[in-house]
Amino acid sequence: MASDNKATAKPSKNEQIKESSRFLRGTILEGLTDVSTGSISDDDTQLLKFHGTYQQDDRDLRRDRRKHKLEKAFSFMIRIRVPGGVCTPEQWLKIDELARDYANGSIRLTTRQAFQLHGVLKSNLKRTIREVNDVLLDTLAACGDVNRNVMCNPNPHLSEAHAEMLETARAISAHLSPRTGAYHEIWLDEKKVAGPEEEDEPIYGKHYLPRKFKTAMAIPPSNDVDIFANDLGFIAIVEEGQIIGYNITVGGGMGMTHGQTATYPRLADVMGFCRPDRVVDVAEKVVLVQRDFGDRNDRKHARLKYTIDDRGLDWFRAEVEQRLGYALEKPRPYHFDDSGDRYGWTQGVNGKWNLNLFIQNGRIYDTEAYPMQTGLREVARVHDGDFRLTPNQNLVIANVSEDKRSEIESILHQHKLDKSTEVSGLRLNAMACVALPTCGLALAESERHLPSLVDELETVIEEAGLRHDAILIRNTGCPNGCARPYLGEIGLVGRAPGKYNVYLGAAFDGTRLNKLYKESLKAEEIVNELAPIIRRYATERQEGERFGDFTIRAGYVKATPRGSEFHN
Ligand code: SRM
Ligand code: SF4
Numbered sequence: 001m002a003s004d005n006k007a008t009a010k011p012s013k014n015e016q017i018k019e020s021s022r023f024l025r026g027t028i029l030e031g032l033t034d035v036s037t038g039s040i041s042d043d044d045t046q047l048l049k050f051h052g053t054y055q056q057d058d059r060d061l062r063r064d065r066r067k068h069k070l071e072k073a074f075s076f077m078i079r080i081r082v083p084g085g086v087c088t089p090e091q092w093l094k095i096d097e098l099a100r101d102y103a104n105g106s107i108r109l110t111t112r113q114a115f116q117l118h119g120v121l122k123s124n125l126k127r128t129i130r131e132v133n134d135v136l137l138d139t140l141a142a143c144g145d146v147n148r149n150v151m152c153n154p155n156p157h158l159s160e161a162h163a164e165m166l167e168t169a170r171a172i173s174a175h176l177s178p179r180t181g182a183y184h185e186i187w188l189d190e191k192k193v194a195g196p197e198e199e200d201e202p203i204y205g206k207h208y209l210p211r212k213f214k215t216a217m218a219i220p221p222s223n224d225v226d227i228f229a230n231d232l233g234f235i236a237i238v239e240e241g242q243i244i245g246y247n248i249t250v251g252g253g254m255g256m257t258h259g260q261t262a263t264y265p266r267l268a269d270v271m272g273f274c275r276p277d278r279v280v281d282v283a284e285k286v287v288l289v290q291r292d293f294g295d296r297n298d299r300k301h302a303r304l305k306y307t308i309d310d311r312g313l314d315w316f317r318a319e320v321e322q323r324l325g326y327a328l329e330k331p332r333p334y335h336f337d338d339s340g341d342r343y344g345w346t347q348g349v350n351g352k353w354n355l356n357l358f359i360q361n362g363r364i365y366d367t368e369a370y371p372m373q374t375g376l377r378e379v380a381r382v383h384d385g386d387f388r389l390t391p392n393q394n395l396v397i398a399n400v401s402e403d404k405r406s407e408i409e410s411i412l413h414q415h416k417l418d419k420s421t422e423v424s425g426l427r428l429n430a431m432a433c434v435a436l437p438t439c440g441l442a443l444a445e446s447e448r449h450l451p452s453l454v455d456e457l458e459t460v461i462e463e464a465g466l467r468h469d470a471i472l473i474r475n476t477g478c479p480n481g482c483a484r485p486y487l488g489e490i491g492l493v494g495r496a497p498g499k500y501n502v503y504l505g506a507a508f509d510g511t512r513l514n515k516l517y518k519e520s521l522k523a524e525e526i527v528n529e530l531a532p533i534i535r536r537y538a539t540e541r542q543e544g545e546r547f548g549d550f551t552i553r554a555g556y557v558k559a560t561p562r563g564s565e566f567h568n
Contacts, residue, residue: 009297017043018145018207023180023199024050032186038074038122050146050208051183052139053078053125056118060437076120077438078103079142080132083173084152084166085113085389086398087137089380092387094135096377102128107373109362111431111483112214113389114142114149118438129187140183145209147176147287151216151225154388155356156398157348161219161243165236168276169217172283176215178204203284203291210294211302213287214253216391217246221337223510225391228252228267229484231304232286234279235270237332245275247331248282250316251308254481256566257300258495265486265513266305266563269313271320272328285323289316309564339487339510340429340470341392343421352385353400355408358420361432361447362393375415379408393431425470426461427454431484435477435494442477444494444523450475453492453526460531464538471547472508475500486513486566489548490530495520502526504533505557508546513566515557 017026026047031040040048045055057072065072080095087095095115099107104119120128129139142149152169156162179201184190201208216225219236227233233249252268274282286304293311295302308316321327343356359372366373376395380387385399400408412418421428433439435446454473461467474488479501485491491503491514499520506514518529537550545553552559560566 011296012299012302014046014145014299015207015210015296017046021047021206022182023201023206024178024182025180025186028182028186032122032126035123037071039071040122048076050141050144050178051129051186052081052142052144053120053129054143054440056438056440058119058437059440059442074122075118076122076125078117078120078125078128078132078139079110079149080115080117080137080139081142081149081173082114082137082389083150084169085154085391086166087387087389088135089383089385089387091135091137092380093377094131095137096373096380098128098131099373105373106363106365108434109359109364109389109393109395111362111391111393111433112149113151113154113391115389116434118434126187130189133188138183139187141177143212145211145213146178146204147173147209147213147215147283149173150176151214151230151391153217153219153222153224154390154396154398155222155224155342155346155354156350156352156388156396157346157354158219158222159238159241159349161236161238161241164243164276165217165219168234168279171280172215172217175280175284176203176287178208203287205291207291207296209287209291210296211299213290213304215283218336219243220334222342223336223339224341226339226484226487226510228510229254229265229481229487230268231290232283233268234283235334237273237334243276245273245329245332246279247334248272248274248286248328250286251305251313253303253305254484254486255303256479256481258479258501260300261567263300264563264566265481266309266566267511267513268305269308270331271313271317273331274328278324281324282320282328285320288323289319293319305563336509336511338470338508339392340472341390341394343394343428348399350399351402352398353402353405354388355397355400355412356390356421357395357397357417358423358428359394360427360430360451363447364395369416371415372417372420375411375417378411378415382407382411392429424454424458424461424467426457426466426473429470430454430473430475431488432475433477433482439477441480442494444477444497444500446475446477446483446494449523450492453523456527457530457534460527460534464535466534466538469547470508472506488514489546489551492526498523500526502529503557504548504551505559506548508548512548513560513563514548515560515566517551517557 103117108116234246249268256263388396432450435442503514
């Protein structure tokens with residue numbers, strides 16, 4: 001709920017940092033050249049996020065560094081924005097090269113169709129970001145209190161409507177990008193065209209947004225972008241192959257804080273419908289209302305979901321319509337089937353081929369047994385189509401021409417990538433956030449926890465005859481929700497080292513949140529807790545019944561009809 005003392009409360013510290021930053025400049029340039037430390041000043045670390053980079057430290061090394069009176073092992077995570085998740089082979093090769101030259105060697109595909117590099121030292125930060133820009137990608141607004149990477153369905157094979165939607169996603173992304181010259185000055189050594197005092201951010205103003213803001217687009221029946229987890233979403237309504245318009249969704253978000261019931265995950269509401277040529281306008285006006293009314297005093301209450309719950313959807317729609325100067329139409333019927341990826345080869349409407357690979361946790365790296373990073377590099381060297389990062393941390397080798405397909409297949413075979421999807425339905429639908437050792441907010445392991453948990457669960461799954469059944473399992477190292485755990489049919493959320501809250505009962509199509517089933521389970525207790533439920537599901541499920549629906553029908557948890565009832 002909105003705090004009653006709002007009128008007297010002070011804007012949060014971040015508001016002041018933004019205000020005095022001269023449109024996101026702060027003292028970043030000076031900090032980058034200070035060789036006395038591997039870190040950056042506290043205020044600048046907040047500003048750096050708008051530039052797409054986070055200061056982190058290797059948490060595995062903290063104790064040892066402290067013991068030896070050394071400063072933390074600081075390094076930077078760089079997030080590279082890829083609207084709609086589409087990149088070229090040349091761009092892939094550059095990210096791969098940067099990962100090996102300046103980062104920790106691996107590439108991370110994120111849950112929002114972006115790339116992340118981890119472990120970049122301050123001395124290499126500028127050149128890495130500059131080289132990202134050299135291949136026409138960027139990091140601006142990948143993080144920070146602005147609109148982030150815009151997601152859309154990555155499956156080019158499905159229809160021409162998908163190509164149209166990708167262009168719209170790119171248009172939203174470009175329109176909502178910050179206009180400050182700071183990014184070009186700091187990272188690309190471009191000369192100031194105007195002093196910060198003459199500069200303007202026509203959409204954001206000098207305080208930018210109260211909090212991060214996320215946008216996604218989807219064409220039903222695939223909800224792979226988890227549209228309802230976004231602040232703003234556009235669901236395409238397609239008639240006879242044409243997008244006739246979009247249902248507009250507002251107020252989704254996953255983040256919450258353990259023990260603070262005023263914070264909760266929330267699924268977006270459908271607010272109205274607009275024609276395709278009005279999408280960018282609608283996106284801008286939704287952002288403007290949140291800019292003006294979002295809570296700037298309490299960052300835990302600053303997302304659009306709380307603005308809407310505090311003031312009501314009707315109020316919100318009226319504010320948006322007033323700024324648009326026209327009324328939104330009534331939402332149209334739509335239906336989602338699932339929120340997972342469609343693996344394997346498919347042929348597109350353009351005759352080209354697409355292969356959806358499974359990448360565990362989105363982490364691309366080589367081991368002796370599985371040289372996937374090398375394999376993908378070899379593919380990129382010969383590929384004449386594009387790559388698509390999926391919102392489930394996987395990868396599509398897309399738009400492969402007929403005459404390249406066998407060459408690519410043979411590279412995949414040599415590097416064992418052709419076997420990537422020969423795993424259980426549970427693993428194919430598993431997602432874990434990064435967590436330790438890089439994430440400063442992690443309370444427990446996630447990326448380094450989920451694969452072994454799935455190994456153990458697979459034994460139960462196999463015995464129960466469920467190897468090919470898709471069950472959504474999502475793990476995060478803290479309640480912030482980066483792998484959208486509250487939309488997992490099984491959700492695991494870190495509470496403390498080795499301890500997790502277990503949630504059950506989300507819908508397979510991303511339209512219902514899950515509910516707390518067991519609190520603070522030890523990691524080693526999770527399999528024993530889940531095994532009997534999985535066995536019962538195998539024998540008692542009704543025709544077509546999904547695991548999440550079963551856990552509600554069987555009485556393990558109550559359904560969560562809306563975010564504000566998540567904790568009830
Ligand atoms: Fe996230 C913060 C990683 C998707 C909600 N997220 C972080 C930080 C930057 C930690 C920090 O602030 O210091 C994590 C960096 C970890 C690391 O070492 O790389 C981090 N978030 C990620 C990624 C990489 C997870 C992944 O494994 O893929 C995802 C990057 C997406 C991207 O490309 O932009 C990522 N984060 C999400 C999502 C999922 C989504 O957007 O669909 C969510 C839930 C949706 C939402 O925003 O509500 C999410 N991240 C958060 C939050 C909680 C926000 C809130 O409203 O409470 C934080 C913490 C914060 O903002 O204070 C956070
Ligand atoms: Fe870090 Fe928590 Fe996000 Fe995982 S969910 S990446 S632990 S902030």
